Amino acid sequence: xxxxxxxxxxxxxxxxxxxxxxxxxxxxxxxxxxxxxxxxxxxxxxxxxxxxxxxxxxxxxxxxxxxxxxxxxxxxxxxxxxxxxxxxxxxxxxxxxxxxxxxxxxxxxxxxxxxxxxxxxxxxxxxxxxxxxxxxxxxxxxxxxxxxxxxxxxxxxxxxxxxxxxxxxxxxxxxxxxxxxxxxxxxxxxxxxxxxxxxxxxxxxxxxxxxxxxxxxxxxxxxxxxxxxxxxxxxxxxxxxxxxxxxxxxxxxxxxxxxxxxxxxxxxxxxxxxxxxxxxxxxxxxxxxxxxxxxxxxxxxxxxxxxxxxxxxxxxxxxxxxxxxxxxxxxxxxxxxxxxxxxxxxxxxxxxxxxxxxxxxxxxxxxxxxxxxxxxxxxxxxxxxxxxxxxxxxxxxxxxxxxxxxxxxxxxxxxxxxxxxxxxxxxxxxxxxxxxxxxxxxxxxxxxxxxxxxxxxxxxxxxxxxxxxxxxxxxxxxxxxxxxxxxxxxxxxxxxxxxxxxxxxxxxxxxxxxxxxxxxxxxxxxxxxxxxxxxxxxxxxxxxxxxxxxxxxxxxxxxxxxxxxxxxxxxxxxxxxxxxxxxxxxxxxxxxxxxxxxxxxxxxxxxxxxxxxxxxxxxxxxxxxxxxxxxxxxxxxxxxxxxxxx
Numbered sequence: 001x002x003x004x005x006x007x008x009x010x011x012x013x014x015x016x017x018x019x020x021x022x023x024x025x026x027x028x029x030x031x032x033x034x035x036x037x038x039x040x041x042x043x044x045x046x047x048x049x050x051x052x053x054x055x056x057x058x059x060x061x062x063x064x065x066x067x068x069x070x071x072x073x074x075x076x077x078x079x080x081x082x083x084x085x086x087x088x089x090x091x092x093x094x095x096x097x098x099x100x101x102x103x104x105x106x107x108x109x110x111x112x113x114x115x116x117x118x119x120x121x122x123x124x125x126x127x128x129x130x131x132x133x134x135x136x137x138x139x140x141x142x143x144x145x146x147x148x149x150x151x152x153x154x155x156x157x158x159x160x161x162x163x164x165x166x167x168x169x170x171x172x173x174x175x176x177x178x179x180x181x182x183x184x185x186x187x188x189x190x191x192x193x194x195x196x197x198x199x200x201x202x203x204x205x206x207x208x209x210x211x212x213x214x215x216x217x218x219x220x221x222x223x224x225x226x227x228x229x230x231x232x233x234x235x236x237x238x239x240x241x242x243x244x245x246x247x248x249x250x251x252x253x254x255x256x257x258x259x260x261x262x263x264x265x266x267x268x269x270x271x272x273x274x275x276x277x278x279x280x281x282x283x284x285x286x287x288x289x290x291x292x293x294x295x296x297x298x299x300x301x302x303x304x305x306x307x308x309x310x311x312x313x314x315x316x317x318x319x320x321x322x323x324x325x326x327x328x329x330x331x332x333x334x335x336x337x338x339x340x341x342x343x344x345x346x347x348x349x350x351x352x353x354x355x356x357x358x359x360x361x362x363x364x365x366x367x368x369x370x371x372x373x374x375x376x377x378x379x380x381x382x383x384x385x386x387x388x389x390x391x392x393x394x395x396x397x398x399x400x401x402x403x404x405x406x407x408x409x410x411x412x413x414x415x416x417x418x419x420x421x422x423x424x425x426x427x428x429x430x431x432x433x434x435x436x437x438x439x440x441x442x443x444x445x446x447x448x449x450x451x452x453x454x455x456x457x458x459x460x461x462x463x464x465x466x467x468x469x470x471x472x473x474x475x476x477x478x479x480x481x482x483x484x485x486x487x488x489x490x491x492x493x494x495x496x497x498x499x500x501x502x503x504x505x506x507x508x509x510x511x512x513x514x515x516x517x518x519x520x521x522x523x524x525x526x527x528x529x530x531x532x533x534x535x536x537x538x539x540x541x542x543x544x545x546x547x548x549x550x551x552x553x554x555x556x557x558x559x560x561x562x563x564x565x566x567x568x569x570x571x572x573x574x575x576x577x578x579x580x581x582x583x584x585x586x587x588x589x590x591x592x593x594x595x596x597x598x599x600x601x602x603x604x605x606x607x608x609x610x611x612x613x614x615x616x617x618x619x620x621x622x623x624x625x626x627x628x629x630x631x632x633x634x635x636x637x638x639x640x641x642x643x644x645x646x
Contacts, residue, residue, distance in 0.1 A: 017626065086131045086180040090142060092172045092189035095123035095158070101170070101189025113170070113191040115152070115162040122191060124158040126172040131180055141178045145171045152193055162193045164301065197241050200258040202295040204237040205306040208250065220311035225283060228312055232279040234263045234293040251279065251293075260297040267291055273312075283312040326477040327415060327500045330355045330453065332400040337408050338509035350510070353400045357477075360455060363391045363399070369467040370449055370483040371435045372459075372495050383438050386495060387467050388454030388481045393427070396453055397504070404428055406507050412480070413501030422494060427451050432483030439465050443486075451482035453499070 091103045094113065101124070102108045113122050126142040129135050144154045147169035154160045154170055167190055174185040209219045210230045221230060234251040238258055249255070255262050265275045268290040273283040281291055292307040334351035336343075372384040394404055407424040433446040439462075456472040457479050476497035484491060 017623070087128050087139075087141065087174050087178050087185065088131050088180050089129045090172055090174050090185045090187045091127045092170060092187045093125050093127055095125045097125075098127070100127075101191075102187045104174075104185040104187045108188055108190060112167075113160070113189060115160065115191065115193045116195050118162070118196055120162050122160040124154075124160060124170060124172075124189065126158060126187070128174065139174075141174050143173045143175070145173065147171070152191060160191055162196055165193055165196045167192050197300075198259055198297065199241055200238050200260060200297075201241060201299045202236055202255075202260065202297045202304045203239045203246060203299070205263065205293050205295060205304050206235040207291070207293055207306045207308045208233040208235055209308070216308060218309040218311065220313065222313040222315050224315055225286070225312070228283050230281045230283075230310065232265075232275075232281060232291060232293075232308070234279065234306065236263065236295070239299075255295075255297075260295070263293045263295055265291065265293055281310060283310075286312050286314045288312075325415065325498070326474045327498060328357055330360065330396075330478050330499065331413075331501045332396065332402070332504065333501060334400070334402055334504040334506055336506050336509045340510055350506070351400055351402060351504070355396070357455060360391050360396070360453070363395060365389060365391060366452065367467075367469050368449055368452060368481070369434050369447075370452075370481045370495075371433060371438055371465075372481075373484050373488060373490050374461070382462065382490075383435075383465075383484075384459050384461050384495075385463075385465050385467075386457060386459045386481055387469055387472060388452055388457040388479065389469065389472060390452045390454035390456070390478075390481075393451040393453050393480070393482075396502075402504055402506075408505040408507045410505070411503040412496050412499050413503065414496060415498035415500060426494075427482060430485060432485065434483055436465050449483040451480065453502075454479045454481050457481065459495075 089103060089105045092101045093099055094101070099111060100109050101111055101113055113124065115122050124144075125138050126144075127135055127137055128139045128142065138158070144156060144158050146152055146154050146160070148166065149163070151164050151166040151168040152160050152162050152170075158172075160168075160170060170189045170191055172187045172189075176182045176184045179185050206215045208214050209216050209232065210221075211219070214235055219230070221228065235248060236251065236255065237246055237248050238255070238260070239246045251263050262277075263279075265277060265279050267273055267275045267281070272285040272287050273281060273289050275281045275291055279291075279293065281289070283289065288309055288311045290307055291310050292305055294303060294305045296303050298304040331354040332351060333349045335348045336350065339348055367387070367389045370386045370388065372386055374382045374384060397404060397407075404424070407428075409421055409423045410427065411421040428451070432449050432451070433443075434449050435443055435446050437444050455477045456474050457476055458468055458472045460468065478499045479495065479497040480499060481495055482491075
């Protein structure tokens, strides 16, 4: 018995085939809808502009237009698109007038503002011009600033206040987000400030000792530290600016009546004593301290200063030294002048290495004699002859992984807590010498020397210039020795002793790195390489899959074998260019496309549909299953069935 295929079944098969085609199309269409507005070329366009998204898709898509769009084009083919409001120019003007001190477009005007009264002010306005032709005075879009706040200051409303004589540039700035071309507009106006001198100025300072004597260079007392207290005063000569008349007062009388700040007292080393605001000195060690009285109210703002050396002696005849002793280890710690974001006090050191005494003795040990200059000159016997056994400072830094050329400065952690800071130029870039004939005031036969960290040393003050390596001790270990300069300036205070930590400040900050290699698509890309206007320096290195890096004095680091690639422009907004590639997952390239208007951003997105590889196999599988089912159905319909009647 043979049957024909019924129309109902044929319609079902056709419907099934159409569903397969619809499924294949829908997979791609849904993906395109998620990514943006799809065009015929497989490129989608996304925009953050509410009124331009669909239009951008039509203009930059496949080039095809609907009949409706053609009709609209015929109705108004040349209709211009209205520009967004934007500022085209800004000027600094005198308040209430149009007299300009400067324009952003034209530069500085020939007219200047002036303040000639002491503590006087000058009121300025800002004028901005919009792209629709309108002018606005004192717009909220303008920010005020001055080039030198020590000469004058400016408020948010443009009021300039005089501080000192000079010329200051007053700036009116409009942020680029409000301008037509997206760049900042800055108008500069000059303001001259005069007649700001104080009515009085300090001409001279002398120190009055506790015994009532004035102008002494030194003073001493033999007194127990438990009760020692010495009251010093300052004798100040004050001059009237207008009449040139002078008068002398002591610091028992406040200088505020002359519109001057009071004298500031200080001590050269806070570890050996303290001085109060009124000049009372309390020693904490039997030693010599330098007490100073300073004023910044000299003529024209000059600094006037007077100093006196104060020696405190033990009444029992003994001496009390600082609580220090030889150090058994030396630690080198390096940190960046400009640390990366997120740096804390705990993790700021990119190098932290400790050397034992045995470690240093195992290096290239030198025995060298140095000359140091203390108070006075060689003619007055102010020289030191210092012999030391140790290792060159440069060798220790090199061993720790530090490039000398990249050092900004040093500071020293010492047992007596005198943490002196020294520039790298002072230590390494200045010629240093041992002068064997300095006792006869001669520089003949001078020997150039290099800085040393000594673990044994001695010093002879103005008694001999001969090297003495036999009597060296470790009492001052570790000690920095580096010799005298050509000009004979004092440097004995920098022969630092009892050093336990060497702090090294590295110039700048770490180089910005980017990872390289084949990474898994799900892994976090390594740090972007800075190539824009970011202040971070550019750099490169092999970063780990998570973009982390270890400390390094040169900014380079090596990570794990599994890495990812990331690159971008440092300092840009989140939608700026950035590429992340991996061996699995989708690949996406995002490019910045400039809009005609600064506040609209169109972004081109080139995508690869991750469902596309499955659409064709899925469709083929459905078609094959339908074909097999149809064949079986047809076979059943045409098969002759034999049966035996009941």
